[in-house]
Amino acid sequence: MINVLVADDELPAVEELAFLLGRDDRIGTIHRASSGAEALRTLETGDVDAVFLDIHMPALSGLDIARVIARSSKPPAVVFVTADEDCALEAFELAAVDYLLKPVRAERLARSIGRISELIRNGGGPAPEMITVDLGGTTKMIRREDVTYVQAQGDYARLHTADASYLIRVPLADLEQQWADAGFLRIHRSYLIALNHVGHMKLAAARPSVTVAGAELPISRRHLPSVREKLETTRIRPQA
Template sequence: MINVLVADDELPAVEELAFLLRRDPRIGTILRATNGPEALELLAANPVDAAFLDIHMPGLSGLELAEIIGRSANAPVVVFVTADDDRALEAFELAAVDYLLKPLRNERLTRTVDRVVELVAHPAQAAEVEMITVDQGGISRIIRLDEVRFVQAQGDYARLHTAEASYLVRIPLAELEKQWADSGFIRIHRSYLVCMAFVTGLKLSAAKPTVSVGSAALPVSRRHVTVLRERLEATRVRPQK
């Protein structure tokens, strides 16, 4: 069980996030604050494992609050919650574990809690989050590499698919295959790379092999079936000898 703080200058937003967090059995005590100074007072009296901070709070913003929290010993991990994504780079420079966009989605929040629980349980294993810049509608955005589920070739471009959206980047699929091999991405088709962490199903013996990533069924070329089988066998649970 982890204890958390929720800080947002809008009380309905505080209550909504607290309600969603309360539904997760891994969440223990939930402290609530409606401004930065109140959050600091609560943290001084009640150490928590994670702080969910709204960025745009008057007086003391979530970014400023995170910077103050980060100076203390045994600081909680920080998750930013905001209605816009133009401060993502600043957020991750402050070592935030995640950056949630409003309106909140339960599936997305669950993945954030997964990360928080993992970091609390194994703080020594914390690794720097790799960020990538993408363009969408003429706006440059920062997203986490570990949010990319699969990549689809589109000529000299590649489309990155996350749970929430897709982003077109000007780089060939073959180049991304080389760059992201160590991040769990493998080639399954001339037009697709897939992150094995998001694979939910495999049909490799069918006439048309496919890989399931969420609700998407991606084609698998015959020449890539062997590699996928090897990856599948490597993750199979076996009795100890």
């Protein structure tokens, strides 16, 4: 069970998030704090595995609390919960596990809890690989592990996730080399896929293809041998 602390200077926001967390079977004790100082006192006395922090609190902000947490010998996982996207870059520089935008959706919160569970199982582990993207003139950070596939667009690449897609100024060929060790595989001159997001593959068909997060993508004849070879070391079962 994951013991959590919810900190927000607005009590209704605390109770709403606590309610959503309480519906998840993976959550144990839920501590509440309505100020940064109260949050720090709870962290000193309570057994807390994860902290859900509002960023904009008076006196001690969520970012201030995260900096204090980062100095501890066994820091809890930090998730920022805010209505403001502008602090995402600084939040992930503080090794935040996640960044949730208000109002928090139950399915999005469940994914965040899943990340915390995985982090705890791995004994902490390294911080997730983050990618800086531009969305409508706003800088945003996304996790590489959330990228399902990448599509070439000239000298640019479009990163596809479950929620959206983002254009970055990096050629697909460069990403192919940089992300090979992270489980990404080139299947076509226009596509790079994340193997852990693959649903199934059709390798013996007249038009070989792979389904990634619901999208059916073509496998070129040139890349088919390397795709077959890669499948030998994965659990993905090709279909006829």
